[in-house]
Amino acid sequence: MSPTRAHYRRRRIVVGSLVVIVALLGTYLPVALLAPVPAATAVIPDAPAVSSTPVTLTTPGTGASAIAIAAGGGEVTALGTSGPADPLPIASIAKSVTALVVLDAKPIPEGGDGPEITITDADAAILQATIAVGGSWASVYPGQVLSERQVIEIMMLESANNYSVTLTDWAFGSTAAYLAAATSWLADHGLTDTSVVDTSGLDPGSRSSTRDLLAIASMVVADPVLGTIVGTASDQVPQLGEIENTNTLIGTSGIDGVKTGTTDEAGFCLLFSAEVAVGEQTVQLVGVVLGATGEDELHAAVLALLQSAQSGFQTLPLVSAGDVLGSYTTPWGATADIVAGGSLSETVWSQADVAREAEAQTLSSGASGTEVGTARYTVTGTTLGGSELTVPLTLSGELDGPDAWWRLTHPFR
Incomplete structure (x- = not known):
């Protein structure tokens, strides 16, 4: 029994659909697997102010x-x-x-x-x-x-x-x-x-x-x-x-x-x-x-x-190496702590106040130990060092990138 015209038409539809699917997959897969992914969210909570104890000088009553x-x-x-x-x-x-x-x-x-x-x-x-x-x-x-x-x-x-x-x-x-x-x-x-x-x-x-x-x-x-x-x-x-x-x-x-x-x-x-x-x-x-x-x-x-x-001289410990100052969280669920890459202390005299500002760079993944930002400590008062001290911020562990499944199932991310 010879194929009918309808049979040929169905065969062309199937073959065409397969061609379209293969073409789409051939385009989508590499794009999805290689396309840039969203950055992790860095959260560094504000640090409480650090203050030293004021001292009153003992001065003579005359002269x-x-x-x-x-x-x-x-x-x-x-x-x-x-x-x-x-x-x-x-x-x-x-x-x-x-x-x-x-x-x-x-x-x-x-x-x-x-x-x-x-x-x-x-x-x-x-x-x-x-x-x-x-x-x-x-x-x-x-x-x-x-x-x-x-x-x-x-x-x-x-x-x-x-x-x-x-x-x-x-x-x-x-x-x-x-x-x-x-x-x-x-x-x-x-x-x-x-x-x-x-x-x-x-x-x-x-x-x-x-x-x-x-x-x-x-x-x-x-x-x-x-x-x-x-x-x-x-x-x-x-x-x-x-x-x-x-x-x-x-x-x-x-x-x-x-x-x-x-x-x-x-x-x-x-x-x-x-x-x-x-x-x-x-x-x-x-x-x-x-x-x-x-x-x-x-x-x-x-x-x-x-x-x-x-x-009146006092040494204020500001941060120790390894102290957790914040963290990264990615849309695919990976996390890593942001830690101080060194220790800082400052010797001050009498009343002094120390404030911290920290900045973390944008990234999606990184190896443990990667430097990701800087913490700046500003001293207001009399100090033996500088009025601004800095320490690098690093990743305390691996911040993993997305796997292939997440990439393929989140085409719009």
Whole structure:
């Protein structure tokens, strides 16, 4: 029986349909299996703010005081002040300016002693004049030869007023020339609250503010010559024998400088520096107390101020390596945690607040350990590090891509 026309028509329909199906599959399968897939959803919850405990400085009830972190070169981060902010008489603290100005004009190479200075009859006359006005002094002998460093040591440690004049006359030729140089030097360093009218500070017209004195202390301890001198408790000088530092707090609570000062107008004063332990690092602090009524009161005020400042340093743990900060979830059900790729902590002083922002990149799959973003920690307050700290974010496990079945059954995803 020969095929009918209807039979041929059905055969053509079947064959055509198969061709269409094969064509569709030939197109759909590779497209579905190779087409881009939607990105995973990254969720990183907001982190609670981290704060440190505020600390109140113990400041003296009289006079003025201030304390700061020294960064060297006159740069400081003030931690607190008390009393008048206006310039006050500074007594022999003025010799710190004298030493800095002389060393600026006549620098001593690190490890050296500088040029020799021969003591003359003029220096003996300066000694007699100093004694006559009741200034602090140390002996001189015409013909005595001292190095520049030794003259500065006697001036700073023994607080000898006559040696401040001997030093500046040698360096500048006269007191007037020194005062002109000192005025220019103070202006160049932005020390607008400081003025000197003599070399020693005996004149109450030599004045400064606690703000300027913190910067001066920072410059002294940063200077390779002066920093060593002011931290010396005693030394031996030819023809004078042992000289002792008038700062008897050297070595107490890390104190390693800077300069005492006492006059009727200024009271008992100390410009001080101290290297203190803060966790596994050390911090250089500088401070000043002006106008104490006695040496015992001065020492108690300095130590209380210093110890209260030291107690304010706190180390805040921000994040530890492996801490889970968020997660990825894909439309096909795969998940992976987002973790910190490192640890961060920050040492702050007193009240400080830390906020976190985190960003995760767009991805659909990734191997364990893949870096996927960054967490930024912003510190508001006084910090020993930077105000912004970062840590990479990584995948803690494999984030799997979709399998073939999901691709084939989700053509519109």
